[in-house]
Amino acid sequence: METDATAVDAVLIGRNEGARLVAALDSLRGQVRRVVYVDSGSADGSVAAAEAAGATVVRLDRSAPFSAxxxxxxGFAALDAPGLVLFIDGDCALVPGFVDAARARLAQDPRLGLVTGWxxxxxxxxxxxxxLCDWEWHRPAGPITSCGGDILVRAGAWRSVDGQRPDLIAGEDEEFCLRLASAGWRLERLPLAVTRHDAAMTRFSQWWRRATRAGHAFAQVGRLHPRHWxxxxxxxxxxxxxxxxxxxLAVTVSPWLAVLLALAYPVSGFRIAAMLRRDGVPARNVPALAALLVLSKCPNLLGMATFWTRRLRGRAMTLIEYK
Incomplete structure (x- = not known):
């Protein structure tokens, strides 16, 4: 097949997403040329749902650890002569209008390799x-250095940096962006939504594991790009x-000194709360979210330690799943 530089193909990845995957596939209908769904060992009928929707299905084997x-x-390798490739996760639904806006923006700037949104x-x-997820994902529009996984990217830009690093269990999107920028491509976030997502987090343990995974990414990507994060x-x-x-240590010297040092945590919480209010977070959620963000450094540290322990022991970097 001859390459059409303006045609958009989609790659979805997923594992046991169920109804969320069905919604993701439905959202792509009429907006992209072809769909490839890559499955990481689902046991819930995801593969059958993707096939029923007309997607090309790629099943990852267990010869190597799963990763996004x-x-x-x-998924990219399964596409025939792609021009532009939309990457979204199987728990996301594409928002109408993003593809057209992103494709038009790419056409305006030949050095723009990647466009994303909110x-x-x-x-x-x-x-x-x-x-908390909704707040984290709403970053300023304009030129960017990195972003998450909902992107429309030129196939040539993807190939120029050999895609993403499969050994990264988290932070792979940001690391890919850093290499893309180093190769001379520009990246941009448009001021519109690209996907709607269901985090489906209802338990503290899920949040803790997600924050642990973030810490793992801080360490693993930081080893490759020391200035990032x-x-x-x-x-x-x-x-x-x-x-x-x-x-x-202060407790052994002076209890009052220990109390004074401990006050740094509520002070940090008040500063974070002020930031959340400036960003428009509902007032009723601000105190609890500020507390979570202060506490998040603990699972972050656990994730960083997990990475370095795995690396020093020569163990595989397996996924830290929270759903």
Missing amino acids: ARGRNA REEVRPGASLYNR RAERRRVLFWALILPAAIL
Whole structure:
């Protein structure tokens, strides 16, 4: 097949997404030329649903650990002469209008390799954790250095950096963006929604594992790109390791000194709460979300430690799943 530089094909990745995958497939109908669904060992009928929707299905085998990056690479490889490729996850539904707007923006700038938008949570009020996701995903529009996985990318740009790194279990999208920018491509976020997403987080344990996975990404991507997420790693080390150690040491010297040091946590919480209010987070959610963001440094540290333990022991980087 001859390449059509303006045609859009879609790659979805998923594992046991159920009804969310059906909604994702339905949202693509009439908006893209072809759909490839890459499945990572689902046991819920996802493969049958994708086949019924007319998608080309790629089943990842268990010869290597599953990862989102491995799935996206396999999906891209299954496309015949792609021009533009839309990548979304199987728990996301494409918002009408994004593809046309993103394709038009790419046509305006030949050095623009990737366009993204905002991922929106479909049920932000269902839980504090869903609300937190919705806040995290609404970043400023314009030129960017990295983004999440909902992207429209030129096939040539994808090939120029050999796609994503399959050994990354999280942060693979950001790492791909960093290499894309280093290769001379520009990246941009449009001021509109690209997908609607169902985080489906209702339990504290799910949030904890998601935050642990984020810490793993801070460490793993940071080893490859030391400047990226440097501030995040420093904050994790300070709030979850250095300050607690200082408080414990202070207890042996002066209880009042320990109390004074411990006050840094509520002060940080008040600063985060002010930021959340500026970003338009509903007032009733602000205190709890601020507390979660202060606490998140602990699972972040656990994730960073998990990465370095795995690396030093030569173990595989397996997924940290929260759903």
